[in-house]
Amino acid sequence: MSELLNFNYPPEPAVDRVTLFADVILPLPLPKLYTYRIPFEMNDEVLVGARVIVQFGGKRVLSCIVADIHENAPAEYQAKYILDVLDDTPIVTAPQLKLFKWMADYYMCTLGEVINAALPSALKLSSESRIQLHPQYNPEEDKIPLSAQEEKIIFALQNNQALTFTEVGTLLQAKSYHKFIKSLIQKEAIIIFEQVSDKFSPKVVKKVRLSEHFVQEEGMLEELFNQLAPQPKQLDVLLNYLQKVPVHQDLHLNYKGLEKSVLTSNPHLSASSINTLIKKGVLEQFDQVVSRFPVDHEPRQLPMALSEHQLQAKDEILGLFKEKEIVLLHGVTGSGKTEVYIDLIKHALESGGQVLYLLPEIALTAQIVTRLMKVFGDKLGVYHSKFSDNERAEVWQGILSGRFQVVIGVRSSIFLPFHDLSLVIIDEEHEASYKQYDPAPRYNARETALVMANLQGAKTLLGSATPSIESYYNCKTGRWGLVSMTKRFGEAQLPDIELVNTRDEQRRKAMHSHFSGQLLTAIEERLQREEQVILFQNRRGYAPFISCDECSWIPKCKHCAVSLSYHKFNNELRCHYCGYHERMPHDCPACGATTLKSMGFGTEKVEDELKLMLPNAEVQRMDLDTTKKKNSYQQIIADFETGRTNVLVGTQMVTKGLDFENVSLVGILNADTIINFPDFRAHERAYQLFVQVSGRAGRKGKPGSVIIQTRDPLQPIFRKVRNNDYQSLYEHEIEERMRFGYPPFMRMIRVTVKHADEQVSENAAIVLAKDLTDRLGKQQVLGPEVPYIFKIRNLFLQEIHIKLPRENTNLKAAKAQLAQAIFNLKLLPDFKGVKVVADVDPV
Numbered sequence: 001m002s003e004l005l006n007f008n009y010p011p012e013p014a015v016d017r018v019t020l021f022a023d024v025i026l027p028l029p030l031p032k033l034y035t036y037r038i039p040f041e042m043n044d045e046v047l048v049g050a051r052v053i054v055q056f057g058g059k060r061v062l063s064c065i066v067a068d069i070h071e072n073a074p075a076e077y078q079a080k081y082i083l084d085v086l087d088d089t090p091i092v093t094a095p096q097l098k099l100f101k102w103m104a105d106y107y108m109c110t111l112g113e114v115i116n117a118a119l120p121s122a123l124k125l126s127s128e129s130r131i132q133l134h135p136q137y138n139p140e141e142d143k144i145p146l147s148a149q150e151e152k153i154i155f156a157l158q159n160n161q162a163l164t165f166t167e168v169g170t171l172l173q174a175k176s177y178h179k180f181i182k183s184l185i186q187k188e189a190i191i192i193f194e195q196v197s198d199k200f201s202p203k204v205v206k207k208v209r210l211s212e213h214f215v216q217e218e219g220m221l222e223e224l225f226n227q228l229a230p231q232p233k234q235l236d237v238l239l240n241y242l243q244k245v246p247v248h249q250d251l252h253l254n255y256k257g258l259e260k261s262v263l264t265s266n267p268h269l270s271a272s273s274i275n276t277l278i279k280k281g282v283l284e285q286f287d288q289v290v291s292r293f294p295v296d297h298e299p300r301q302l303p304m305a306l307s308e309h310q311l312q313a314k315d316e317i318l319g320l321f322k323e324k325e326i327v328l329l330h331g332v333t334g335s336g337k338t339e340v341y342i343d344l345i346k347h348a349l350e351s352g353g354q355v356l357y358l359l360p361e362i363a364l365t366a367q368i369v370t371r372l373m374k375v376f377g378d379k380l381g382v383y384h385s386k387f388s389d390n391e392r393a394e395v396w397q398g399i400l401s402g403r404f405q406v407v408i409g410v411r412s413s414i415f416l417p418f419h420d421l422s423l424v425i426i427d428e429e430h431e432a433s434y435k436q437y438d439p440a441p442r443y444n445a446r447e448t449a450l451v452m453a454n455l456q457g458a459k460t461l462l463g464s465a466t467p468s469i470e471s472y473y474n475c476k477t478g479r480w481g482l483v484s485m486t487k488r489f490g491e492a493q494l495p496d497i498e499l500v501n502t503r504d505e506q507r508r509k510a511m512h513s514h515f516s517g518q519l520l521t522a523i524e525e526r527l528q529r530e531e532q533v534i535l536f537q538n539r540r541g542y543a544p545f546i547s548c549d550e551c552s553w554i555p556k557c558k559h560c561a562v563s564l565s566y567h568k569f570n571n572e573l574r575c576h577y578c579g580y581h582e583r584m585p586h587d588c589p590a591c592g593a594t595t596l597k598s599m600g601f602g603t604e605k606v607e608d609e610l611k612l613m614l615p616n617a618e619v620q621r622m623d624l625d626t627t628k629k630k631n632s633y634q635q636i637i638a639d640f641e642t643g644r645t646n647v648l649v650g651t652q653m654v655t656k657g658l659d660f661e662n663v664s665l666v667g668i669l670n671a672d673t674i675i676n677f678p679d680f681r682a683h684e685r686a687y688q689l690f691v692q693v694s695g696r697a698g699r700k701g702k703p704g705s706v707i708i709q710t711r712d713p714l715q716p717i718f719r720k721v722r723n724n725d726y727q728s729l730y731e732h733e734i735e736e737r738m739r740f741g742y743p744p745f746m747r748m749i750r751v752t753v754k755h756a757d758e759q760v761s762e763n764a765a766i767v768l769a770k771d772l773t774d775r776l777g778k779q780q781v782l783g784p785e786v787p788y789i790f791k792i793r794n795l796f797l798q799e800i801h802i803k804l805p806r807e808n809t810n811l812k813a814a815k816a817q818l819a820q821a822i823f824n825l826k827l828l829p830d831f832k833g834v835k836v837v838a839d840v841d842p843v
Ligand code: ADP
Pocket: 304, 305, 306, 307, 310, 331, 332, 333, 334, 335, 336, 337, 338, 339, 489, 659, 699
């Protein structure tokens, strides 16, 4: 109805029949929000931050988030009606919406892309979404009260593995059926279908309980005692069970039973007697599925008592928080930062807010989660990429409902629906993996967390043994507070670091393949002393490339400008950029010779050779290839922790945060490629990596050593690493950054132009660079240039770097100019198919 008509015909008596519209965020890369009309009967039901179902385009029906409700009909199109309301309370909070808008602006992407990355798939429904029975729900046995419609759905699912939403609609012959699906999800009768069944693997524990009739029937238990009297060992088991499960006090306790391991791990009980009782039918063995987020019924452990240094650090942090929003804790490896965090989290929870604890990688979480779980029990939520979508949705809802007050998680946890944060902890803040490269939003979780904390009035503590130059600079200029811990916890010493010149060793013919004599001897010594060793090599696979001895042929990826890596375990050549793989050829496809040789080395080769050289050692490898499965990290770490493995070989994954008591030697096999990487952050990275990996050595009591193999021991970075001299690294780096115009003095945006035709890509980049120069000034635009890897996935790449002075730049205006330039470029007929990606603050 237009305003004019409204004026002529005054509204009908029903005063509340206002025509309302909702702007919604669809999980798609659309430049603008779409406006839908709210049917009158839903006027009270549609809420900002809640999901509604709409039709988008011709046929597609999908869920989206309401961003705003107003009375303005869109001018350009006839608004369609919202079809259904999914949530009666918002699932995206107000501060979250603000943050998402900031992310879209700052990282130059659409709100739809942010929402798409933010919401677990299980919360993004569309007509193509499918449902299946909850793996833990058995319709025959578990009597959940269901409505007639819900029963219909369950019945259909018992006969079909999965149903699409459209099929559910047809089944119920109803348009508005989403509420039934939602209700069934809440009742844990169904889940959103998961493609990979492996993802949803409920944890099962073996339990035992007394067979039913001993408990139900009067006098049976006494009779059992009499029967077992001649078998004292079996009687012991029974008594022990009754002690743990006082059935005589409460019959129902028997139903839950006892974890079998409680009995089997008791050294005073005989394992065979336990099994005999099961065989006899006295004890009944059963499997129980335990929650993915075990509720810790055990009394919570108190956190460890802080040492004097830790107390002092904590007091300093709390003191600084009185004046500053952000504090950096610079504490050497093993100084006990985690316990300081735990104490601060407790402190924050006491005053009622939520806490987010960010970690760069899941590899780390296993150990720290256990530590936090002991203190915070069922208040702790865990969020990481190895979780299934349904598990993630569970965490999401748990934060909304108040079940989880502390969340520990990786990068993507900044998307979670916090609304009352009082503390954010960013551990290992220097880590590059806080940055998402692809796809959009290309955000840095560290900066985003800072904005999120700011929006919710929370304090932020960043922690690192090797802070990023940018963060340290913020402390030096007084914007952030700085607290230092210079000593390791307890008596632990920082390790000794020895450099081995592999160039000399080669000349002396003293290298055993990639191992120097010093390193091998040191490893053997540790093994004899039953101590453990970590070996770091910054490359996975067996060899980064192979080459023909006769004609020098090197196999390259068909789609990328890189050589193929050799993976021995499956005899494959593989591209680490696009995943292309082929079988390792037997002889050279170019000249036919059978002299293909592998060049260089990766973790797989280190593992392989070590197993040959030290046949008695248990060697395990931790890299991308060995940690694909959901629980493989935990397994590898657990094996190492319990001493089942002696040597852990790995990529970056082994460098971070892991804390093993028994590791007394760390070896870095090839330091040179890390230092000589062509990037302005190469030295900072190298320092961080060497110090971090060295930090794994010699934790409790035992002094540790580190052996670094290099062809250039005089490289100044080593002196800084050996002396643990962060100050001199910082001073050197910050001076260079100032001189050559890099962050923190400049803000950078990397613009990548991509096209399947090399010439088109180059031409487009030239035109774009020219336009950007006109808009932003000559000083601000560098390039275009061809990046080191100039083709990925069949697209030829060109890069333009934009540098904007940190002070006195209108960043928003500059980004608007960039967006306009990209938009204009794509209008040109020659460059229609060109892709342009802007990466803000690339790392
Ligand atoms: P960081 O994170 O600073 O590298 P951690 O927090 O991992 O250091 O602590 C190093 C070691 O010291 C760990 O094994 C930890 O259990 C131990 N530790 C730290 N603080 C305490 C404490 N207050 N009481 C007992 N042990 C502690």
